Amino acid sequence: MYRRNSxxxxxxxxxxxxxxxxxxxxxxxxxYKIDASIRSDSSVVGMLQPYATNxxxxxxxxxxxxxxxxxxxxxxxxxxxxxxxxxxxMGEKKFARKIDAAFMNAGGIRSYLSKGNIxxxxxxxxxxxxxxxxxxxxxxxxxxxxxxxxxxDGGWPVSKGVTLQxxxxxxxxxxxxxxxxxxxxxxxxxxxxxVANGGSDCSMLKPIPQINLGYLMRDAxxxxxxxxxxxxxxxxxxxxxxxxxxx
Amino acid sequence: xxxxxRKFIQDTGAAVLASALIxxxxxxxxxxxxxxxxxxxxxxxxxxxxxxMDGSRNQGLGGVAARAALIAKIRQEEEQxxxxxxxxxxxxxxxxxxxxxxxxxxxxxxxxYDAATMGNHDFDLxxxxxxxxxxxxxxxxxxxxxxxxxxELEGKTKPWQIFKKGNLQIGVFGVGIELQGLVxxxxxxxxxxxxxxxxxxxxxxxxxxxGCDLVICLSHLGDRYQENKVSDEILAKESYDIDLIxxxxxxxxxxxxxxxxxxxxxxVAVNQVGxxxxxLGRLExxxxxxxxxxxxxxxxxxxxxxxxx
Numbered sequence: 001m002y003r004r005n006s007x008x009x010x011x012x013x014x015x016x017x018x019x020x021x022x023x024x025x026x027x028x029x030x031x032y033k034i035d036a037s038i039r040s041d042s043s044v045v046g047m048l049q050p051y052a053t054n055x056x057x058x059x060x061x062x063x064x065x066x067x068x069x070x071x072x073x074x075x076x077x078x079x080x081x082x083x084x085x086x087x088x089x090m091g092e093k094k095f096a097r098k099i100d101a102a103f104m105n106a107g108g109i110r111s112y113l114s115k116g117n118i119x120x121x122x123x124x125x126x127x128x129x130x131x132x133x134x135x136x137x138x139x140x141x142x143x144x145x146x147x148x149x150x151x152x153d154g155g156w157p158v159s160k161g162v163t164l165q166x167x168x169x170x171x172x173x174x175x176x177x178x179x180x181x182x183x184x185x186x187x188x189x190x191x192x193x194x195v196a197n198g199g200s201d202c203s204m205l206k207p208i209p210q211i212n213l214g215y216l217m218r219d220a221x222x223x224x225x226x227x228x229x230x231x232x233x234x235x236x237x238x239x240x241x242x243x244x245x246x247x
Numbered sequence: 248x249x250x251x252x253r254k255f256i257q258d259t260g261a262a263v264l265a266s267a268l269i270x271x272x273x274x275x276x277x278x279x280x281x282x283x284x285x286x287x288x289x290x291x292x293x294x295x296x297x298x299x300m301d302g303s304r305n306q307g308l309g310g311v312a313a314r315a316a317l318i319a320k321i322r323q324e325e326e327q328x329x330x331x332x333x334x335x336x337x338x339x340x341x342x343x344x345x346x347x348x349x350x351x352x353x354x355x356x357x358x359x360y361d362a363a364t365m366g367n368h369d370f371d372l373x374x375x376x377x378x379x380x381x382x383x384x385x386x387x388x389x390x391x392x393x394x395x396x397x398x399e400l401e402g403k404t405k406p407w408q409i410f411k412k413g414n415l416q417i418g419v420f421g422v423g424i425e426l427q428g429l430v431x432x433x434x435x436x437x438x439x440x441x442x443x444x445x446x447x448x449x450x451x452x453x454x455x456x457x458g459c460d461l462v463i464c465l466s467h468l469g470d471r472y473q474e475n476k477v478s479d480e481i482l483a484k485e486s487y488d489i490d491l492i493x494x495x496x497x498x499x500x501x502x503x504x505x506x507x508x509x510x511x512x513x514x515v516a517v518n519q520v521g522x523x524x525x526x527l528g529r530l531e532x533x534x535x536x537x538x539x540x541x542x543x544x545x546x547x548x549x550x551x552x553x554x555x556x
Contacts, residue, residue: 024460034297041315
């Protein structure tokens with residue numbers, strides 16, 4: 001009985017007005033870099049071990065080679081050009097039709113290609129999302145709105161044959177295979193289900209019908225590099241002024 | 248002795264009783280300075296192992312095994328420690344593709360995280376998956392501005408929690424970023440996004456009135472934007488009762504916490520430590536004993552770099 005009372009007393013004090021006894025007066029900060037100088041916690045290593053063994057077997061497989069280190073940049077990057085070209089080529093194979101352009105959101109490139117061997121794990125890092133390659137037919141006027149979103153976001157990867165400039169956060173001087181964008185023409189494009197469903201402010205794409213073959217974009221990258229390796233090629237994308245800043 | 252007392256509090260679950268009675272007994276006596284050590288991460292993105300040794304800038308950095316050891320060491324040195332994460336626990340390494348977040352949550356539980364909030368990528372395999380992985384969590388997910396009613400996450404998260412740390416009561420709550428346009432609709436479903444500033448202010452005010460000595464917001468809004476989009480910076484300036492915002496989403500490495508003035512004229516600190524578990528942030532507050540309840544007035548906090556160590 002006494003014990004119960006004292007618990008009630010404690011609760012009462014904690015919840016009543018007397019409880020604000022302290023106020024912060026100083027704040028000191030530091031950041032620790034987590035590096036190899038810190039010994040590993042063996043229990044956490046043990047917890048991770050079964051997961052790690054399985055992951056490493058799958059991920060350490062080498063599928064090709066990169067000529068250099070390619071980091072995601074805006075308005076245009078080598079890795080972005082590589083990925084957009086890969087989606088266009090693999091999309092044409094998979095959908096068995098001519099595709100005018102492939103796009104991807106720059107924020108969707110989550111890592112970089114490093115010089116030397118390319119492993120399956122590296123592709124998982126670059127494209128961690130289980131996004132699916134989608135085909136859509138876009139009217140030129142819709143494509144213009146879509147390209148404006150890319151321009152406002154600093155420039156997204158576009159496949160070979162598409163060039164544009166960014167001016168006042170809009171896409172201008174757009175050429176599709178050498179011809180100015182025609183607002184009334186229909187363009188066949190491939191990109192991720194994420195943007196096709198309206199992600200990254202692409203709401204203009206949402207009402208447009210999609211062709212979805214369940215083809216993972218990551219599988220497209222792995223298969224593309226496989227085919228390049230079999231043809232004796234290393235991955236060596238270049239900047240070719242597909243997307244540039246006008247101002 | 249300090250460790251024993253902490254252990255007693257944890258073991259018996261009598262934190263309320265203990266923390267409430269200690270000030271009574273020490274009334275009038277010279278009291279040691281109350282100190283709280285906050286350790287924090289954000290946007291770890293499934294980085295369980297260090298970045299691969301591939302010649303890149305971050306090679307060899309990060310990894311839960313080293314972070315766990317560092318956290319354990321600091322826990323030995325400091326009596327009152329809170330370990331917090333500002334969201335985007337998931338997505339970014341094959342661990343997530345294959346194991347769907349289970350080892351990430353297990354590792355955070357093993358490290359003794361006290362709380363985390365939800366980032367947009369924590370929706371990446373759907374809410375049902377997040378709920379499934381939370382079964383491995385020994386810490387709460389705090390999020391105050393997502394209404395999960397009628398979804399798989401209903402009742403699985405909490406808006407806020409009060410942590411008793413010695414004599415101190417620390418209020419912690421979470422705010423998340425707008426999901427529409429950022430996360431695929433089929434992944435967030437019926438989740439209702441509520442205005443983060445309004446919700447944060449209401450929650451912080453409630454925590455302050457409940458007697459919290461420090462109110463911490465775990466935010467996945469992003470530190471600041473060129474366009475007029477809600478951010479930690481805007482939240483800090485529009486706030487009344489938030490002392491600290493631990494941020495994420497924008498993957499920014501802060502050299503030092505940013506300092507803002509809130510609507511009461513008081514200090515709000517904002518900090519963020521990049522991504523991938525490359526860094527662990529440490530914030531150490533010292534508290535003075537207030538003579539009486541100080542609900543209305545602002546207080547200043549001197550922010551400086553930790554010199555010892």
